[in-house]
Amino acid sequence: MSARKIVLTSGKGGVGKTTTTVNLGAALAKRGHDVILVDADIGLRNLDLVLGLEKRIVFDVVDVVEGRCQLRQALIKDKRFDSLSILPAAQTRDKDAVTQAQMAKVVEDLAEMADYVLIDCPAGIEGGFRNAVAGASEAIVVTTPEVSAIRDADRVIGKLQERSMPVRLIVNRIRPEMVRSGDMLSVEDVCEILSAELLGIVPDDEEVIDTTNRGEPIVLNDQHRLKSIYEKIARRLDGEIVPFSTLDNQGFLGRLFGALKAG
Amino acid sequence: MHVLRQDDAGGNGSQPHEQAPVATPAKLGRAIVITSGKGGVGKTTTTANLGTALARRGATVALVDADVGLRNLDILLGLESRVKYHVLDVLEETVELEEALITDKNSPTLRLLAAAQTREKDEVDTEKMRALVQRLRETFDYVLIDCPAGIETGFRNAVVGADEAIVVCTPEVSAVRDVDRVVGLLGNRFRPQLVINRVRPQLVKKGKMLSVEDVNGILRLPLLGVIADEPEVIVSTNKGEPIALRTDTKTAAAYHAIAARIAGEDVPAPTVEIKESFMGKLGSLFGGRRS
Amino acid sequence: MIEFFNKLFGREASSSTAKERLRLVLMSDHLSLAPDMVEAMKRDLVDVISKYVQVDRTKIEVSFEQQDKALAMLANIPIVGVNRDAGGPRGGSGNGAPAASSAPTANPSAQASAPENPAPPQPAVPTPRRRRRKKANPAAAT
Numbered sequence: 001m002s003a004r005k006i007v008l009t010s011g012k013g014g015v016g017k018t019t020t021t022v023n024l025g026a027a028l029a030k031r032g033h034d035v036i037l038v039d040a041d042i043g044l045r046n047l048d049l050v051l052g053l054e055k056r057i058v059f060d061v062v063d064v065v066e067g068r069c070q071l072r073q074a075l076i077k078d079k080r081f082d083s084l085s086i087l088p089a090a091q092t093r094d095k096d097a098v099t100q101a102q103m104a105k106v107v108e109d110l111a112e113m114a115d116y117v118l119i120d121c122p123a124g125i126e127g128g129f130r131n132a133v134a135g136a137s138e139a140i141v142v143t144t145p146e147v148s149a150i151r152d153a154d155r156v157i158g159k160l161q162e163r164s165m166p167v168r169l170i171v172n173r174i175r176p177e178m179v180r181s182g183d184m185l186s187v188e189d190v191c192e193i194l195s196a197e198l199l200g201i202v203p204d205d206e207e208v209i210d211t212t213n214r215g216e217p218i219v220l221n222d223q224h225r226l227k228s229i230y231e232k233i234a235r236r237l238d239g240e241i242v243p244f245s246t247l248d249n250q251g252f253l254g255r256l257f258g259a260l261k262a263g
Numbered sequence: 264m265h266v267l268r269q270d271d272a273g274g275n276g277s278q279p280h281e282q283a284p285v286a287t288p289a290k291l292g293r294a295i296v297i298t299s300g301k302g303g304v305g306k307t308t309t310t311a312n313l314g315t316a317l318a319r320r321g322a323t324v325a326l327v328d329a330d331v332g333l334r335n336l337d338i339l340l341g342l343e344s345r346v347k348y349h350v351l352d353v354l355e356e357t358v359e360l361e362e363a364l365i366t367d368k369n370s371p372t373l374r375l376l377a378a379a380q381t382r383e384k385d386e387v388d389t390e391k392m393r394a395l396v397q398r399l400r401e402t403f404d405y406v407l408i409d410c411p412a413g414i415e416t417g418f419r420n421a422v423v424g425a426d427e428a429i430v431v432c433t434p435e436v437s438a439v440r441d442v443d444r445v446v447g448l449l450g451n452r453f454r455p456q457l458v459i460n461r462v463r464p465q466l467v468k469k470g471k472m473l474s475v476e477d478v479n480g481i482l483r484l485p486l487l488g489v490i491a492d493e494p495e496v497i498v499s500t501n502k503g504e505p506i507a508l509r510t511d512t513k514t515a516a517a518y519h520a521i522a523a524r525i526a527g528e529d530v531p532a533p534t535v536e537i538k539e540s541f542m543g544k545l546g547s548l549f550g551g552r553r554s
Numbered sequence: 555m556i557e558f559f560n561k562l563f564g565r566e567a568s569s570s571t572a573k574e575r576l577r578l579v580l581m582s583d584h585l586s587l588a589p590d591m592v593e594a595m596k597r598d599l600v601d602v603i604s605k606y607v608q609v610d611r612t613k614i615e616v617s618f619e620q621q622d623k624a625l626a627m628l629a630n631i632p633i634v635g636v637n638r639d640a641g642g643p644r645g646g647s648g649n650g651a652p653a654a655s656s657a658p659t660a661n662p663s664a665q666a667s668a669p670e671n672p673a674p675p676q677p678a679v680p681t682p683r684r685r686r687r688k689k690a691n692p693a694a695a696t
Contacts, residue, residue, distance in 0.1 A: 011333055012302060012303060012333070012335075012412075013301060013302010013303040013304075013412035013413075014301060014302045014303010014304055014412075014433075015302075015303055018437065043413075043414050043415075043444070044300055044301070044413065044414060044440075044441050044444060046301075046437040046440065046441070049436055049437055049440060050436075050437065091444070094414065094415065095415055122412075122413060123301075123302035123303070123411075123412035123413055124302070124332075124333065124411060124412055124413050124415070124417065125332050125333060126332075126383070126384055126385075126413065126415050126416060126417060127415060127416075128413065128415060146497060146500055146501075147338055147339075147500050147501060147503075147572050147575065147576055148307065148335040148338060148339065148500065149303075150576055151333075151335065151338060151576065151579060151580065151583070152333050152335070154580050154583065155332070155333060155380075155583070158584075158587060175494070178494060178497065179569070181567075182567025182568065182569050182570065183494065183497065183498050183501070183567065183568055183569060184497060184501075184569055185501075185569050185572055185573060186569070189569065189573050193573065193576050193577065193580065206463060206466055206471070207471065209434075209435055209466070209471065209472055210466075210471040210472070212435065212436060212437070213435070213436055213471075213472075213473065338575070338579060341575075343575065343578075343579045343582075344578065344579075344582075344620035380583055380586055380587075381583075381586045381587050498568045500572075501568035501569060501571055501572035501575075502568050502571050502572070503571075503575060
């Protein structure tokens with residue numbers, strides 16, 4: 001079985017790539033897929049931390065590439081799921097510890113073991129970005145509805161298109177009340193400006209920081225209001241047509257300013 | 264809080280000036296890099312607003328956007344339509360430094376040197392970057408360098424000309440971890456000071472967010488400022504008008520306090536207020552106030 | 555509701571400002587990222603103008619500037635010669651073919667040669683408004 005190899009990238013840092021990788025990966029795993037998450041942020045690893053697996057790291061991607069361990073030995077299985085594992089980054093090396101070709105090979109090998117390989121890309125468009133993208137065949141660009149994030153996303157989308165990579169967009173941290181008062185760009189604005197296909201809309205939620213602090217993926221918490229959002233994104237990724245719902249249930253105005261077409 | 268001595272030779276004092284002042288040794292401006300490791304914590308916002316606040320106090324300030332390929336300092340200041348030349352143009356001597364410096368719309372003593380949008384970070388010559396920052400220090404009281412996210416080439420080039428560092432952190436585990444790494448890489452030379460950004464006092468109270476003490480308990484740096492999360496910052500970015508221009512927001516006040524501390528004033532220690540007074544008193548029982 | 559009142563009293567929502575600024579800055583970013591396209595545009599422009607006047611191809615400058623709500627292309631094309639014949643020949647060739655009218659019309663034979671490199675993926679932005687500025691060069695050698 002050869003997995004879908006998807007890089008999650010953004011250009012701008014701090015928009016939620018790692019949080020999205022973890023929660024989307026967990027949602028896919030809950031749907032029964034075999035999922036492997038790869039942390040491509042060598043030197044500034046965080047995927048392990050956000051998933052709460054930081055204490056279990058023995059080997060990392062650099063150990064694999066330098067032959068100190070087998071690929072399987074470096075994978076850490078998340079015991080809360082049937083089939084979710086991560087390949088951590090090295091913390092004390094830097095990004096030229098791994099070449100693009102090596103990354104591509106690692107991702108190829110992982111793709112033989114899973115249904116989905118999600119690669120968490122570092123911020124920027126330098127070597128770390130190039131390495132992260134080297135192994136992927138699709139991209140998800142994560143952005144927030146803010147001017148700098150959108151500008152950087154645009155640049156990254158350009159670079160991905162140069163590689164003929166299909167790109168889909170997740171708009172993260174949208175605040176419907178600020179969109180309504182005209183203080184924030186809407187999801188439609190963002191999609192229009194970036195000319196990208198929308199994969200998901202994730203509202204801003206102050207509880208998310210708590211989940212990353214505790215290393216608990218959102219889909220494990222039935223009470224969490226974002227749980228269904230990530231589940232929907234997972235379904236769309238699987239090819240289902242899932243309409244984008246209004247972001248809140250505030251009636252007419254909400255529907256007017258928040259409603260979007262499906263797909 | 265901190266009065267930092269001006270060292271005429273700059274930096275570690277071991278490099279000769281390219282253009283040594285002839286008569287009395289001119290007082291060199293301070294070159295401060297604003298960095299974090301983690302992206303999206305507010306480096307660029309801090310650079311723009313600290314620069315604005317310092318300029319409002321009458322200082323001459325040069326802002327350098329070191330994020331080659333992903334420039335954003337210009338757009339935060341509302342100067343994106345005025346950018347004609349950038350850092351690489353100056354380093355490669357395509358254009359004079361003076362021509363490349365853009366005067367801010369709102370603060371006449373604030374000038375911006377934009378990043379190149381379509382080049383790569385490894386095209387920057389490190390030594391020339393250092394020399395450029397030295398040149399700027401000769402004419403400006405402050406040179407603030409906006410560092411890109413990460414710890415790769417961009418980071419190294421941003422840091423090379425600087426003398427001091429401000430590290431920006433948000434109260435989140437990943438950010439703290441990254442700042443810790445960056446502080447390790449910076450070493451003692453830069454005497455880094457900490458700004459904690461995007462604090463949400465209500466969440467801290469509920470135990471759902473790290474407190475200032477939690478963060479600095481790990482990082483153990485001199486605390487330069489604490490800034491609460493405010494939606495007005497998004498509005499100011501939309502408009503391209505740094506929030507420090509306003510007088511009515513807590514964020515602006517926080518940046519002005521940071522500027523005052525940088526300038527050596529004795530300003531009360533940074534805190535974040537907890538809004539409702541009753542809950543505030545309760546909060547202070549749990550050590551919610553930074554002392 | 556707030557947005558309604560803002561519009562009523564003429565205060566522009568900051569999101570509209572943001573959208574407009576982004577639109578312009580991305581146009582500008584895309585142009586600077588497509589030097590091949592800009593070169594091709596320059597060549598085509600100069601080829602068309604050369605049908606009517608002689609130009610100094612070595613001194614042509616093209617730049618983009620934000621003006622009000624649009625991006626303007628400014629072209630500085632030194633004209634080194636204008637034939638006495640109405641309409642003028644193609645620049646430098648002197649074959650004396652007169653043009654019937656002074657207004658430029660679509661002329662298939664004036665198609666410039668295709669750019670050598672395939673154009674980069676077209677950015678999804680509106681075409682910049684073009685303004686041409688021609689400066690007569692008094693020092694032109696004849």
